[in-house]
Amino acid sequence: MKAETVLEGLDALFPDARCELNHRNSFELAVAVILSAQTTDASVNRVTPGLFEKYPDAASLASADIHEIERCIASLGLYRNKARAIQGMAKALLEKYHGEIPSARKDLESLPGVGRKCANVILSECFGIPALAVDTHVSRVSRRLGLARPDDSLITVEAKLKRKIPRDRWIHAHHQMIFFGRYLCHSRNPECGRCPFADQCRAPEKKKEKKTASGK
Ligand code: SF4
Structure with a gap:
């Protein structure tokens, strides 16, 4: 899947994605x-x-x-x-x-x-230094969306994402991918029925249910 397609979909799903670890400094x-x-x-x-x-x-x-x-x-x-x-x-x-x-x-x-x-x-x-942390969600989502290969190491996933995603989008895209993995494309039971990428997703974990108009 093209990175632009993924970024557009993530913008629509999670425009306000952010760090969810509470901290003051x-x-x-x-x-x-x-x-x-x-x-x-x-x-x-x-x-x-x-x-x-x-x-x-x-x-x-x-x-x-x-x-x-x-x-x-x-x-x-x-x-x-x-x-x-x-x-x-x-x-x-x-x-x-x-x-x-x-x-x-x-x-x-x-x-x-x-x-x-x-x-x-x-x-x-x-x-505020552009960086792209690859955690369990970012790693899984990158592979499922075809931005990385299933056997890529974490450092390779990071390098591929950095090549494919514009530098000024790294920080926000990282949070958006975490949100996508945490709230939709779960490890065990991905909610493919409300996924905007379902038509193009080739992940073996993809569920065969049809995408619904209501998004539910
Ligand atoms: S279709 Fe399912 S497995 Fe594929 S990216 Fe969407 S939620 Fe994840």
Whole structure:
């Protein structure tokens, strides 16, 4: 499918797509993104208000009792590892960046718990730097829509999307693809009956139901 077709469809479906991890600054977003690994943004949003009230900045998180951090985020999967990752990140911020989130990719990726996907989210969301984070939704949707091949690695998916989507659309298109994957083209039961791409979709997961005029 042509990228222009996908972008037009996504504009019609999700004109206001945005980051759904609640945050008030770059420190909070970095923590939230680390916590979001293998869990939903909604789950993260349930624990971060309490966490950020106790630990509003890198200094307070770096010096916190690790068991207290674990208690704050215990409802999340992998919470012990995540507690260590966010505290490790806070310590690295204090040691190397005066407690502030850096704006260079290589600096971000040097932080504990921050990989390429996290760095892309922080770069785009906090600094307005065009980036295209490939998470589970973006990866799945790209393959199903034919913007990437089924066997492409995440880095290849990212490279293909960057080639096909205009640079000034990267940030918004990334949010739109996440919304599309989260609210329509689900992993297990995609709602193909109300999908604007159903006529052209060749995905093996596509359901055979007919597209309805009402969109239901
Ligand atoms: S037709 Fe179904 S599988 Fe294909 S893109 Fe639409 S929702 Fe996803």
